Amino acid sequence: MKVTFYGAAREVTGSAHLAEFGENSILFDCGMFQGRRKESAKKNKQFPFKSDSVTDIILSHAHIDHAGRLPLITKEGFGGRIICTRATADICKYLLEDSARIQESDAAYLNYKTARGRLYKLNKVSNKNSKSAQRIREALKPVGQKLNLKAIDEVLYEHNLSKIKPLYDVEDVKRTLSGIEAYPYRYPIKIGKDAEVIFYEAGHVLGSAISVLRIKDNGVEKRVCYTGDLGRPDKPILRDPSLNFEEQDRNIDLLIMESTYGNRMHGQTEDIKIKLKKAVVSAYDQGGTLLIPAFAFGRTQELIYVLHQLYDEKAIPKLPIFLDSPLGAKLTKVFGDHPEVYDQEAHKTFLERGENPFSFKEIHFTKSVAESMELMREERPHIVISSSGMCEAGRILHHLRYKIHNRKNIILIVGYMAQNTFGRRLLDKGMEFENNGRIGEPPVLNFFNKSYPLLAKVVKIGGFSAHADKEELIGFLKKSNLNIKKIAVVHGEEESALSFTDTLKTDGYEAFTPRFKENLLI
Ligand SMILES: [Zn+2]
Numbered sequence: 001m002k003v004t005f006y007g008a009a010r011e012v013t014g015s016a017h018l019a020e021f022g023e024n025s026i027l028f029d030c031g032m033f034q035g036r037r038k039e040s041a042k043k044n045k046q047f048p049f050k051s052d053s054v055t056d057i058i059l060s061h062a063h064i065d066h067a068g069r070l071p072l073i074t075k076e077g078f079g080g081r082i083i084c085t086r087a088t089a090d091i092c093k094y095l096l097e098d099s100a101r102i103q104e105s106d107a108a109y110l111n112y113k114t115a116r117g118r119l120y121k122l123n124k125v126s127n128k129n130s131k132s133a134q135r136i137r138e139a140l141k142p143v144g145q146k147l148n149l150k151a152i153d154e155v156l157y158e159h160n161l162s163k164i165k166p167l168y169d170v171e172d173v174k175r176t177l178s179g180i181e182a183y184p185y186r187y188p189i190k191i192g193k194d195a196e197v198i199f200y201e202a203g204h205v206l207g208s209a210i211s212v213l214r215i216k217d218n219g220v221e222k223r224v225c226y227t228g229d230l231g232r233p234d235k236p237i238l239r240d241p242s243l244n245f246e247e248q249d250r251n252i253d254l255l256i257m258e259s260t261y262g263n264r265m266h267g268q269t270e271d272i273k274i275k276l277k278k279a280v281v282s283a284y285d286q287g288g289t290l291l292i293p294a295f296a297f298g299r300t301q302e303l304i305y306v307l308h309q310l311y312d313e314k315a316i317p318k319l320p321i322f323l324d325s326p327l328g329a330k331l332t333k334v335f336g337d338h339p340e341v342y343d344q345e346a347h348k349t350f351l352e353r354g355e356n357p358f359s360f361k362e363i364h365f366t367k368s369v370a371e372s373m374e375l376m377r378e379e380r381p382h383i384v385i386s387s388s389g390m391c392e393a394g395r396i397l398h399h400l401r402y403k404i405h406n407r408k409n410i411i412l413i414v415g416y417m418a419q420n421t422f423g424r425r426l427l428d429k430g431m432e433f434e435n436n437g438r439i440g441e442p443p444v445l446n447f448f449n450k451s452y453p454l455l456a457k458v459v460k461i462g463g464f465s466a467h468a469d470k471e472e473l474i475g476f477l478k479k480s481n482l483n484i485k486k487i488a489v490v491h492g493e494e495e496s497a498l499s500f501t502d503t504l505k506t507d508g509y510e511a512f513t514p515r516f517k518e519n520l521l522i
Contacts, residue, residue, distance in 0.1 A: 001217045003224065003254060003488070004519035006048055007031055010494040013040070013065040017256055017490070018049060019224055021217045024192050027057045028211065028226045028256065032068025032099070044069065044167055048517060052077035056191050059084035059180075060228025061208035062091035062297070064099055071096060071168035074176040082180045083189055085199055087207030087338045089182035094330045095297065096173045103166035108147050110164045115155045116140060132159075184340070185209065186246070198249065200242035203231030204466050205298045206335055210242060212249040222522065223249060225484075226256045229491065230468040230476060232266075236305050237335070237357070239343045241468070243480040252484045253522045259492030261469040262500025267462065273306055275461045279412050280307070280316045282457075284381050288408035290319070291456070293396045293423060295389035296328035298466055299415050301335045303385055305357050309349060317381075321363045324372050324386040324395050329365040332358050376402040389415045391423035400426075401448060409456040414464050422447060430458025470500065474507070486522070487511040 001021035007014030007029075014033035019026045033040040051073045059082055060066055070082060070092075084092070119136040122128075135158075139151035156163045183189050188196045194216045199209035208231065213224040233240040283290035294300045300323065310316045323329055336358040339351055350357040366372045372395055375384065386396040403409040417424040422445075429443035433454065442453040468476065477484070487509055489501045497513045504511035514520070 001215065001222060001224075001522050002519050003256075003522065004049070004517065005488065005490060005514040006517065007033065008065070008258075008491040009514050009516045009518065010492075010497055011035075012260060012491055012493060014043060014069075015060075015066045015228075015491060016069075017226065017488075018054070019213060019215075021215055022192075022194055023055070024195060024215075025053050025055045026191065026195070026213065027054050027073075029060055029066040029228070030057055030069045030073050031066040032064050034065055044072070047073065047076065052079070054078050054080060056080045057082045058197050058211050058213065058226070059088060059092075060202065060211060060226060061205055062088045062095050063205065063229070064095060066228065067092055067096065068099055069167075071100065071172040071176045074179060075168055075172045078179075080179070081191075082176070083191070083197060084180065084182060085185060085207045085209050085341075086182040087334065087341055088209070089180045089207075090334045090337065091205075091207055091297065091331060092180065093177055094327060094334070096176060097170060098327055100166070100168055100170045100173045104169055107164045107166040108149055108152075111149075111152050111156060112140065112147050114161050114164075115152050115159075118155070118159050118161060188214075198246070200245060201239045201341075202228050203233070203235060203238050203241040204229040205231070206238065206301070206338060206341065208238075212245065212252075214249070222253045223251060224254045224256070224522070225249070225252045225482070227258050227476075229258050229260070229466070230473060231466055232468050232472055233475075235466075236272075236302055237342055237346055239341065241476055243476070245481055250481055250483055252482050253486065254520075255482070255484045255487045257473070257487050257489055258467075259473065259489045259497045259500040260467045261465075262473060262489065262492045262496040262503070264470060264496070266465055266469045272302075272461055272463055273310065275459075276303070276306055276412075277310055277316050279410055279459055279461075280310070280319060280383065283383070283410050284317045284319060286408040286410075287381055288406065288410060288456075289378075289381065289399075289403050290383045290410050290412060291396075291399055291403055292383065292385045292412045292414060293389055293391050294328075294385050294387060294414055296325050296387045297331050299389065299464055300325065300328045300385055300387070301332055301358060302464060303414065304332065304363060305346075307383070308357055308360055308363075311360065311362060312349070312355075318362050319381050319383050321383045321385065322366055322375055323363065324366045324375060324384055324399070326367075328385070328387055332365075372398070375399075389423070390417055390421040391426060392421050397422070397447060401450075401452070403456055404445065404452045405455050407455040407457070411456050411458050413458065413460040416465070426454070427458060427460065430454055430456075431460065434458060470503070473500065474503065477504075477507075477509070484509065488520070489513045 007016035015029040015031035033043040202208040388394040
């Protein structure tokens with residue numbers, strides 16, 4: 001059998017690993033490359049293998065860096081099955097639709113910029129009021145809140161300018177979804193005549209799975225295990241990453257293992273519940289809003305879950321919670337639909353008492369933009385959870401516009417804020433002001449063409465990460481009942497992947513860090 005690494009090789013995104021044996025060509029994940037725009041766009045455009053020769057896809061979970069190119073491979077002729085867990089299938093529907101919409105609007109914006117560029121040129125070389133310039137100016141005017149796509153298209157065509165097409169659209173997503181086959185965990189799924197795959201819990205996000213591919217290659221039994229992304233033990237809602245594999249899955253010829261935090265530790269785990277409790281009580285006492293930017297998938301539901309627990313325990317005043325994220329609301333419903341994957345604690349705390357952790361009196365899902373606007377002006381103490389997680393776009397920015405300059409409000413940071421994002425500036429400036437005892441002029445943040453003093457209190461809670469850290473990754477190997485022949489370290493920045501490979505070697509494992517398109521025979 002040949003295994004080739006077509007993504008997430010010495011980087012974090014674009015997961016895609018191809019296992020070829022006999023008549024089978026099985027792809028583990030089909031993820032999108034993310035990061036620097038131009039570079040990723042180039043890598044995403046074309047598969048380095050023949051899309052229509054892939055026979056099946058095994059999908060570890062619904063995150064876009066693992067599932068984001070499924071619609072593209074489908075568009076390019078892949079017609080096999082996409083095999084995943086039931087929860088992953090349900091989450092995929094919304095994340096892939098969302099991804100298609102982002103692709104479409106990104107392409108529309110780039111085309112708008114091309115047309116605008118032509119207008120600037122015309123303004124320079126000819127009369128501003130030339131017919132051409134006027135036509136472009138007309139085409140660039142939005143219709144309502146939206147770009148006039150048809151008019152912009154016509155301008156590009158008339159001026160012989162190249163048009164950017166989205167990687168895929170909502171129709172491609174529909175076709176992709178019809179190819180998905182969803183199964184429970186620990187249920188062997190037949191692939192062709194020589195293979196089976198079985199999913200074990202990965203504890204990373206709802207539906208995430210460790211896959212073990214069982215094959216017969218020229219009469220010889222082989223096992224390839226793919227961790228996908230590994231979660232942390234003792235997280236709310238989800239079961240811990242599986243350590244107990246069935247007897248026939250314990251001898252692994254090749255383990256393809258993630259290494260996002262292969263060279264780092266998460267640090268002291270903070271008690272999320274205690275910190276969240278403190279933030280809610282402060283907001284209540286100050287008569288303010290507790291504003292939480294959060295990713296729509298994962299973080300949002302963990303917050304709702306813990307808040308519900310605190311309400312049931314009567315540990316905090318029952319402030320109304322508003323989830324102001326249309327995508328977040330849909331995904332929260334999916335969480336509610338899949339109690340079969342909850343851990344023991346969730347069963348005890350909620351299900352045994354006949355409660356749905358994600359549906360209770362105090363939680364409200366804002367539906368329309370009008371409702372969201374009304375909420376921004378709400379004066380009574382309340383909690384808002386909204387996206388995007390890094391405050392780069394979305395409704396969270398509008399909430400910040402209304403709340404950031406008032407000292408009675410609290411902005412709670414619960415997620416990773418990447419460099420150069422608005423969320424990172426908010427976090428850094430806010431924490432600096434807090435650490436200096438809020439003395440002197442407050443920091444200023446610029447957005448929506450205005451400057452706002454950051455007077456709301458910024459609080460950070462760590463410990464929400466969905467990825468195992470170095471020690472937990474090693475812990476997974478040591479505590480599980482797997483006997484592993486060889487480990488391919490993927491899904492980590494080069495430094496992290498190489499460092500983790502070294503750690504593994506020191507521990508006596510045979511490990512290596514494949515490069516893009518590198519392959520090995522097992
Ligand atoms: Zn992930």
